[in-house]
Amino acid sequence: MSGTILTLARRLQNKEQSAVELTKEYLDAVSRENGALNAYVHLTPDAALAAASAVDKARLRGEDLSPLAGIPMTLKDNLSTDGILTTCCSKILSGYTPVFDATTWALLKARGAVLLGKTNMDEFAMGSSCETSCYGGAKNPHNLERVAGGSSGGVASAVAGGIAAYGLGSDTGGSIRQPAAFCGLTGLKPTYGAVSRYGLIAYASSFDQVGPIAQTAEDAALVFDAISEKDPLDSTSQGRREETFPLLSQPVKGLKVALVKEYFDGLAGSTTESAIQAAAETLRAMGCEVCELSIPEISYSLPVYYILACAEASSNLGRYDGIRYGYRTEEGWESIHEMICKTRSEGFGAEVKRRILLGTYVLSAGYYDAYYKKAQSLRGAIHEAFEKAFCQADVLLCPTVPRTAFPLNFTGVDPVETYLTDICTVSVNIVGLPGLSVPCGSDEEGLPIGMQLIGRSFDEATLLRLAHQYETARGPYKSAERGVRV
């Protein structure tokens, strides 16, 4: 299997291997595997070795180090990294090098994290397959004819492919949980406000959250605890309520887990449904009370999400004008407006342009009330419906995605068909709740299936505890048998 953070940390602590040796092992694996996976889009080998060397020296001095110290990892290409290219996998940000660090990366760097490079994603995080990236999509290590998922597909591909121990992604409508599910990994979308968004390049600011994609719930808890501090640089940041890692072994007996009927529409008899039901049986055997409930308002979540997220995107992406950074058209122009229009038209890909146009449409005179205002009021209604559901249950259970990983080039078809696959994840972002995807089986072709656990606001601890104990009961999940093995 690939090395988990805890396994690798023990090797480093016991001096079986130095951080520099471990980093070299990962960099060699990246050289071997990345051609097939297309997970990394910018590599940082020199900085990685320098960071690893600093950890080794600190260990020699007898300093008390975090378990994350010296562990090779990756960041999605929309997290700002001082001095390292950050392009959101878009031509419009080609050549852009931030001059500051995202808070999440600063927190990990302070704990000795070793950044191997930046990973592939759908352009500006808009997509479910990683295929809207200007670098081409990342592949699924379990089957190279399948996508890694999106938008944080590069992080998931790297971690499942054994070329990063863990990574940070961002999740606006499922972009951490869906690729985690497609690649057989554990992915946490924290509560809105639990993790700072400072330095995360915005897609839809009232939905975006940064979180870990890791091999186990234990690893995800370690990383979540490290990045979830209140940050004065993000006015919506509140930080975590409690450290989650020390609580992983607290009992789960008596926890009420509810299967939500609406998330199973159209799945009767499918391998996905069977896998979730089998997981529910395991939870029952662990002492949880498993029941079923209904949240009819979920049926509005997809249109509500696409209206509001595109509206926010059309505003957020207004800043890309070719003047201050990134790409500028090389064609001639006679006015600033013409230069900006040409730059944006050449710099953005088709999906990004579609979402900007839709966002502009729902915000424009004559349509604002019917679309934006209506969607915003339904957002409130969906929030109330979830609050009621949490009077009956401690955790909600459903598939992360109604299907397993798409074949390559899936998203070239009708955009709405692709949007529909986000049904189980977007409602969680609409109401800002924490959601965790955990591998719970595989389909006839051996492709991973993920189950989603949804919790109360700022109750990541319960989700991670339940997932950790489920993973222990389930046993080790099958590895893609690539990259660094331990």
Place this chain on the structure above:
Amino acid sequence: MITKDDLLHLALLSKLEVKEDEMDALIADMESIVAFADTIAQASGGVEGDGLPTTLENVFREDEVRPSMDRSLILKNVNGGENGCFVVRTRKQAAR
């Protein structure tokens, strides 16, 4: 129904150019997405609020000047700019 004029108006507001040969496909995609968004028209029972778990409050502080990012850093992504400014030249100016 979205017409070509509608699309051109939206493109203007969005600071995007739409070429003639892109129009039909883009209109078809937009109509399909807008029809999908229209499914909320029948929904009843909306509630005020943003549906988020964060409770934001206004927090005031003294309006004091504090150090900000260095100008030379900000200009790094345009090769330093000129005299502390971003520079945009039209084709005519660039040719001089």
